[in-house]
Amino acid sequence: MPPSPPSSPTAVPSNNRAELDAAGITDPVLRAGYAACRELNAVHGRTFFLATRLLPAERRPSVHALYGFARHADEIVDDLRDGRCTADRAAQLDALAVSLGTALDGGPAAHPVLAAVADTVRRYDIERRHFTDFLASMRMDLHVTDYPTYADLARYVHGSAAVIGLQVLPVLGTVAPRAEATPHAAALGVAFQLTNFLRDVGEDLDRGRIYLPADELAAFGVDRGLLVWCRRARRTDPRVRRALAHVAARTRAVYRRAAPGIGMLEPVSRECVACAARLYGTILDEIVASGYAVLHRRVAVPARRRAAVALPGVVRALAARLRTVPRIRTPSPARGA
Known part of the structure; x- marks a missing residue:
C-alpha cells in the first residue's frame, strides 16, 4: 500500500475538526483517518468535494471516508509512476481486501483510511458486498x-x-x-x-x-x-x-x-x-x-x-x-x- 499518513491527533487540520466534532468522532486515530480521507477528497475529487460541503457537518466525514477508500484503491491500480508490475498491484489489492475485512470485523486497521471507512460502515450499516464488488472492478483494471x-x-x-x-x-x-x-x-x-x-x-x-x-x-x-x-x-x-x-x-x-x-x-x-x-x-x-x-x-x-x-x-x-x-x-x- 502507499505510505500511511500520520495517525496522531495533530494530523487533523482545524477546518476538519468541526465536522468530526459534529459527527461525535472523538478517537484520535479515527479522527486522523477521517482527516486523511477528507484530504484525498479535497485534492482528487474537487467536484464531489464541493458538493459534499452542502451536507450537514455530521454527515460529511462518512462521505469523505467512502471517497477516501475508493481513491486509496484506485491509486494502487492507476499510479504508474512507481514502476510496479501487474502482479504486485494484484497482490496489493488482495492485501487491501484482507485488511478491509479485518477492520470491518473490528480488528486493527492497517491504514488510517481503513479505520475511517470501517467506522462509517458500522455507523450506517452499509452492505459489505458493495466493497467486494468495487474491488472486483479494480482488479479488472489490471488486465x-x-x-x-x-x-x-x-x-x-x-x-x-x-x-x-x-x-x-x-x-x-x-x-x-x-x-x-x-x-x-x-x-x-x-x-x-x-x-x-x-x-x-x-x-x-x-x-x-x-x-x-x-x-x-x-x-x-x-x-x-x-x-x-x-x-x-x-x-x-x-x-x-x-x-x-x-x-x-x-x-x-x-x-x-x-x-x-x-x-x-x-x-x-x-x-x-x-x-x-x-x-x-x-x-x-x-x-x-x-x-x-x-x-x-x-x-x-x-x-x-x-x-x-x-x-x-x-x-x-x-x-x-x-x-x-x-x-x-x-x-x-x-x-x-
Missing part, C-alpha cells in the same frame, strides 16, 4: 483494456461506480423506502463514471485502456488506432466527434434515470446530490463546447462556473438544516459479511 459492448462495460461500471452510489445512500438517508431509491442512486454513480470516461479518454488511453464500447465506436468508424493517432496528433477526427457525441447523449439519459431519486432523499441531503449532478452535468457541457477535444487535453469546468452552479444550493441546504435536528450515528458492533 482488461477494452470493452467489446456496453453490456461488458456495464459489468465493470457496476463495481466501479454504481456501488459507490449504494454505499453513500445510507449516509444521505431517504424519506422513501430505501429499495425505491436504490436504482436511482446506482444510476447516478454510473452517470458520474460515464462523464469521467468521456473527460479522461486521452489519459485512459495513455494507461492502455479504453472505457468506450468497441462495437459502438466501430459503428462510427472509430477504433483504438484512430484514437491513438488523434492523441498523438492533438486533433479530433470527425468520426471520433460523432462517436463521443453518441456516448454523451447516452450519459445524459442515465442522468435522467437517476433524477427521481433526489426527491427520495432526506431534505438535508437533497441539495448535495442535486449540486453534484449539476456540476458533473457542466463537465458534459464543457466537453460538448470543446468539440469533444478530450483526446489531447483535459476538459475542466472553470472555478467561477463551479461556484456559480453550487451557490444557489447553499441557501436551500442551509434552510433544510434549520428545519432538521442533527442526526448523530454511533458505530454498531462489528459483524460478519
Whole structure:
C-alpha cells in the first residue's frame, strides 16, 4: 500500500475538526483517518468535494471516508509512476481486501483510511458486498483494456461506480423506502463514471485502456488506432466527434434515470446530490463546447462556473438544516459479511 499518513491527533487540520466534532468522532486515530480521507477528497475529487460541503457537518466525514477508500484503491491500480508490475498491484489489492475485512470485523486497521471507512460502515450499516464488488472492478483494471459492448462495460461500471452510489445512500438517508431509491442512486454513480470516461479518454488511453464500447465506436468508424493517432496528433477526427457525441447523449439519459431519486432523499441531503449532478452535468457541457477535444487535453469546468452552479444550493441546504435536528450515528458492533 502507499505510505500511511500520520495517525496522531495533530494530523487533523482545524477546518476538519468541526465536522468530526459534529459527527461525535472523538478517537484520535479515527479522527486522523477521517482527516486523511477528507484530504484525498479535497485534492482528487474537487467536484464531489464541493458538493459534499452542502451536507450537514455530521454527515460529511462518512462521505469523505467512502471517497477516501475508493481513491486509496484506485491509486494502487492507476499510479504508474512507481514502476510496479501487474502482479504486485494484484497482490496489493488482495492485501487491501484482507485488511478491509479485518477492520470491518473490528480488528486493527492497517491504514488510517481503513479505520475511517470501517467506522462509517458500522455507523450506517452499509452492505459489505458493495466493497467486494468495487474491488472486483479494480482488479479488472489490471488486465482488461477494452470493452467489446456496453453490456461488458456495464459489468465493470457496476463495481466501479454504481456501488459507490449504494454505499453513500445510507449516509444521505431517504424519506422513501430505501429499495425505491436504490436504482436511482446506482444510476447516478454510473452517470458520474460515464462523464469521467468521456473527460479522461486521452489519459485512459495513455494507461492502455479504453472505457468506450468497441462495437459502438466501430459503428462510427472509430477504433483504438484512430484514437491513438488523434492523441498523438492533438486533433479530433470527425468520426471520433460523432462517436463521443453518441456516448454523451447516452450519459445524459442515465442522468435522467437517476433524477427521481433526489426527491427520495432526506431534505438535508437533497441539495448535495442535486449540486453534484449539476456540476458533473457542466463537465458534459464543457466537453460538448470543446468539440469533444478530450483526446489531447483535459476538459475542466472553470472555478467561477463551479461556484456559480453550487451557490444557489447553499441557501436551500442551509434552510433544510434549520428545519432538521442533527442526526448523530454511533458505530454498531462489528459483524460478519
